[in-house]
Amino acid sequence: MNTDAILSFEEAMEKYDPVLGFEVHVELNTRTKMFSSAPNVFGDEPNTNVNEVDLGMPGVLPVVNKTAVESSIKIGLALNCKIAESCRFARKNYFYPDTPKNFQTSQYDEPIAYDGYLDIELSDGTVFRVEIERAHMEEDAGKLTHMGGATGRIHGADFSLVDYNRAGVPLVEIVTKPIEGAGSRAPELAKAYVAAIREIVKNLGVSDARMERGNVRCDANVSLRPHGRERFGIRSETKNVNSLRAVEHAVRYEIQRHAAVLDAGNPVVQETRHWHEDTRTTTSGRPKSDADDYRYFPEPDLVPVVPSREWVEELRATLPEPPAARRKRLQGDWGYSDLEFRDVVNAGVMDEIEETIAAGASASIARKWWMGEIVGRAKAADVDPGQLGVQPATIVELAGMVEDGKINNKMASQVLDGVLAGEGSPAEIVEKRGLAVVSDDGPLLEAIDAALAAQPGVADKIRNGKVQAVGAIVGGVMKATRGQADAGRVRELILEKLGVTV
């Protein structure tokens, strides 16, 4: 239930200046966990990818995963960060059953990467620089499932189940400095920032980067201050916002909510907020004060991580091209106009188009399908286009069928609906729905006879050489066959029947 008052976004913007901050958690796709040799695999039977270290058994010790350190350095470099010459892990102490040791091993005052930035391109081409405070390594907690309550939250639940498969999965937490000056672009910037992080870690190959699986999770900090004031307002932290659209909506909503609180003359409560995708609102989580005491101290079971400068430079040399350069290259390769390409980027389907082209489609076909067919459906379903689950191979298959004349564009669109509805592959759906373009001449000839009979005057005109009149007959045949006929073939047959050669 949410009863918070909100101001309209426009009014909020008139009165206040938003300051943002993001903590993005990236799950690394290493083979094993951050500190143990247990497999790092998503979706397995609960509590199977665990060993004595993950379960915090008495006597166990952690060992740092070298690949995770390597991935973290790559992320740091891609975010234009400095890489620490030596850094340590610390223990963050708190009791919670998803944390097997009752402390989380995390970097604290000595992150592996710090002082970076990321240039974010907004939809109109404006570039906004987001300063990166740090990117540090830590381990994920287990997953709690609360049973019996109405809300699925711990409050009101009868009992909770713990799955430690995720406990110890390597994470890199990327923390921005306060982001000032975004103004009314704040929600858009939020989305673009998280999209950029996702793109970077995906291109680096260090994370599967699937937000719906929690590979990339965003905590969004929002505060407002009256225009012209330097001091920041009190912030809220909306936790685990797990899609790009949700990031945009959550920031927008929190701006509106804060504005209403401030307008009413009340102080904003410093707290965490839960995001609700269904209502596009947030609700109060737990109070979060700066006095939260996690009793951090250096993890005595680990030695400092000391990445040699040679290693860092080796890794720098392996980095893929930065996103901006990549965009430039792709636009050139695909031959899209500036406007076309920006639309593709803003729609969030650049990666998908790249994959579709790699699967065998032409650049224009790929764009036509994603921009013309899929983006609209995603919008209607209120999800990101990538989340609809359209495979590049499906598009290649559909486009091939159209090109071969098996189906026409209208049918292909229906077949796509069938694919999305889970009815099978395009070929299966064409078969099942009997959608094939009618190319058997028998039924066509019958339809042609009927159309000619219905418009004898037109038939005569054609016989007399007025070939362009054939369109009217073709139209009649197409209507009779509910669009399933191959219009080109129909035209041929009519002319043949009337003895006209062209």
Next chain:
Amino acid sequence: MTETNELIRLSAAALAEKLAAGEVTSVEATQAYLDRIAEVDGGERGINAFLHVNAEEALAVAAEVDAIRAAGGAEAEALHILAGVPIAVKDLIVTIGQPTTAGSKILEGWHSPYDATVVERLRAAKMPILGKTNLDEFAMGSSTEHSAYGPTRNPWDLDRIPGGSGGGSAAAVAAFEAPLALGTDTGGSIRQPGAVTGTVGVKPTYGSVSRYGAIAMASSLDQIGPVSRTVLDSALLHQVIGGHDPRDSTSLPDPLADLVAAAKTGNVEGLRIGIIKELHGEGYQAGVENRFRDALELLKEAGAEIVEVSCPNFQYALGAYYLIMPSEASSNLAKFDGVRYGLRVLPEEGPMTIERVMGATRAAGFGDEVKRRIILGTYALSAGYYDAYYGSAQKVRTLVQRDFEAAFTVADVLISPTAPTTAFPLGEKLDDPMAMYLNDVATIPANLAGVPGLSLPGGLADEDGLPVGIQLLAPAKEDARLYRVGAVLESLLEAKWGGPLLQSAPDLAAAVAGPVETLVGSQEAK
């Protein structure tokens, strides 16, 4: 003296020789020790060194070694020198097939699903494991009175403490219930029990023995080490358990020098041995001081150069230790919450929330000394106090390390009494934690600095006839020096005494069977 009596009194090295020569079988030796345990360990005035006796598995391993020896050939040739020599393991070290309690109710009945690295190495050497030895709960104490399973008695005087936390391992070896044992030493838990029971105990260089599978008290201080009746025996065991372990990030990559060879060097000529000015004299029992002087005299006669060194920051070591150790312990012991293993206690009334179940479990499962240190450590790490307590303690730690560095520029080995007093009566210091903590004043600096230390018997104090320990300290990774000097001093002392010190210990079988006097129980007993 019966044959069994002779067998159990052999040093591990001597037993190993007889096993190799076929003069005795491992089953005979193992059974002799199991019989001894049955004779002296149980009952109201028993030693109570063992929390679990592992007879079946120990005899099976012994039989396997005997069969290999009997068959001869390459496999027999390849047997480790200590194959078939039984050993006891402190119950802080996890073992498959036996319970591991850490001396705490919170782990009562828990069986580890994995072996500690040192246990794997004992198994690889085919050493029969006799059982698990008693300790102060989670190794927190200097008397073994803080065990949730009752105190261990000192074989020299059943109404006195055997030291702690490793009183069980030291008493087992002193009472001839085992020729060897494993201990752990965080602030003196191997060396101080060694001192008060007339046995040898070594805290190796930090990182030279894997900690994987030793239930952590204070990770930056804990170290597993050997407990034995002779210096050479400790060297033999140290070589079994030592060496790099990829599962322990603090494990040193390179092996130590040959420790057994060092124990057999046989001379100390020209070695500079440094008396630490701050670790004797005032606050040390007169009999302890006298035996310490005797040891210096013998070493001097043997050609060592005795020098005096000052380590002015050692006076702050105890204070720093009692901030760092509880800080780490408060975090290390957080995992005992009733969620995944061990004791789970449900609150008697009120809502059954996870916080309350954790609270009820920890309230019921931990003893007072453990709670005291968790509270102390939690406080020391708290925001606003961290710099003043944990932070300052770390600075002292650095200063202690520098004192050692300076001292080792003028001395090759340092020497001090191991503990300021001989064994005190059970119950005497239970209500006075400060007095109890002061017992570790001479052993703690080595843990703070990570340097190795060895305690060996220095004789009996004049005033009470109880054993006095002499401590040797060496620079990090120079554990070999301890064995070289320790073995020489041991042989000089034994020549003076006419045999091992333990030979003058009272007849235990008669004592434990004797009348029950006023029992002084542990505060958490039964």
